[in-house]
Amino acid sequence: MEASITGSQIDSKTNEQELINMSRRTVSQLAHVELTTPRLQESRDFFVDLLGMTEVAQTDEGIFLRAWGDFLHYSLVLTEGEQAEARRIGWRADSAEDLERIAEALTADGQGGEWRDPNPGRGRAFEFKSPGGHSHEIFWDLQPFTAPDGQQSTYPNRRQKFAPRGVAVRQIDHVTVGTDDVLRDVHWFRDNLDFRFMEYTLLDDSSELPFFAMVSSTEQAHNLGIARNASGVSGATHHVAFWLDQEVDVLRAADILLEAGVELEYGPGRHGMGENTYLYVREPSGFRIEIFSGGYRNYMPDWEPVRWTPEQGSNDYYRNRVAPASMMEMFPGGRTSADQDGDAVNPFEASAMR
Numbered sequence: 001m002e003a004s005i006t007g008s009q010i011d012s013k014t015n016e017q018e019l020i021n022m023s024r025r026t027v028s029q030l031a032h033v034e035l036t037t038p039r040l041q042e043s044r045d046f047f048v049d050l051l052g053m054t055e056v057a058q059t060d061e062g063i064f065l066r067a068w069g070d071f072l073h074y075s076l077v078l079t080e081g082e083q084a085e086a087r088r089i090g091w092r093a094d095s096a097e098d099l100e101r102i103a104e105a106l107t108a109d110g111q112g113g114e115w116r117d118p119n120p121g122r123g124r125a126f127e128f129k130s131p132g133g134h135s136h137e138i139f140w141d142l143q144p145f146t147a148p149d150g151q152q153s154t155y156p157n158r159r160q161k162f163a164p165r166g167v168a169v170r171q172i173d174h175v176t177v178g179t180d181d182v183l184r185d186v187h188w189f190r191d192n193l194d195f196r197f198m199e200y201t202l203l204d205d206s207s208e209l210p211f212f213a214m215v216s217s218t219e220q221a222h223n224l225g226i227a228r229n230a231s232g233v234s235g236a237t238h239h240v241a242f243w244l245d246q247e248v249d250v251l252r253a254a255d256i257l258l259e260a261g262v263e264l265e266y267g268p269g270r271h272g273m274g275e276n277t278y279l280y281v282r283e284p285s286g287f288r289i290e291i292f293s294g295g296y297r298n299y300m301p302d303w304e305p306v307r308w309t310p311e312q313g314s315n316d317y318y319r320n321r322v323a324p325a326s327m328m329e330m331f332p333g334g335r336t337s338a339d340q341d342g343d344a345v346n347p348f349e350a351s352a353m354r
């Protein structure tokens with residue numbers, strides 16, 4: 001399997017220079033993800049009733065939802081579609097100047113892009129595609145969120161009071177996408193949008209191509225994950241993650257979701273990369289959602305990417321658990337690896353990835 005995979009090489013003469021991060025910040029944060037779902041109402045109810053999010057608007061664009069602690073107006077948009085997928089990922093620029101600079105640079109570079117009109121939560125946005133085929137939008141201006149009566153917090157630093165409903169996720173955390181060439185995409189986000197390249201894992205010591213990499217525009221270990229997708233489907237997404245304040249909250253989330261009849265796909269557990277506590281479940285259309293907490297904060301402007309192998313605990317900090325094969329599924333596209341007969345294989349198993 002490994003021999004048939006081609007992509008950007010991490011072990012090259014220019015390696016050291018290529019891996020030096022930039023200290024400039026262009027993207028301030030992950031703002032939102034737009035999901036399509038064949039089961040719009042069920043998906044909406046999952047995010048509202050079980051994850052504890054709040055519906056803030058319904059327009060032709062879809063159903064806009066926010067977590068109680070989101071600083072921006074919304075963090076999730078649901079629209080009805082034939083298959084579960086993330087159709088667009090939204091980022092907030094670090095300044096109005098950064099937004100203009102990025103739009104001009106991507107346009108001048110021939111990478112295209114176009115301006116989108118304001119919506120209920122943000123001003124105009126510049127839409128573009130990254131090399132893995134993913135659609136993104138970046139914006140600066142906000143439409144401020146004002147909580148309606150009954151949802152206003154007594155604390156002046158909160159946009160909305162704590163809503164103790166279901167899992168009660170606090171805010172969006174990160175999104176992980178799938179691509180045919182992980183390192184190419186890592187370099188693209190680093191070189192075009194000034195993300196830092198934080199950590200990556202190889203399937204084993206003989207591999208030169210990252211299986212998974214984390215890039216960040218913030219102090220987080222990642223707000224964008226990039227995973228190898230061998231399905232041939234462009235623009236696929238692996239999961240969207242929402243944050244909880246405490247690691248024990250993830251255990252409570254598992255309890256709440258199990259009692260509601262939601263199967264736990266993987267976790268609760270802890271990743272070595274980023275040192276975060278995780279729990280993966282599927283929302284009603286089958287799209288994967290991660291409940292996430294813990295981890296380190298990293299402010300190093302000259303950070304050098306950390307290399308992992310699974311045996312070191314990149315995926316499973318405790319080094320004793322193999323992820324299920326279902327974790328290879330991306331949206332759209334299904335399983336991301338196949339053996340010579342076309343049957344799905346689990347590279348976690350094959351490589352003892354833990």
Ligand SMILES: [Fe+2]
Nearest residue numbers: 176225241290
């Ligand atoms: Fe994740």
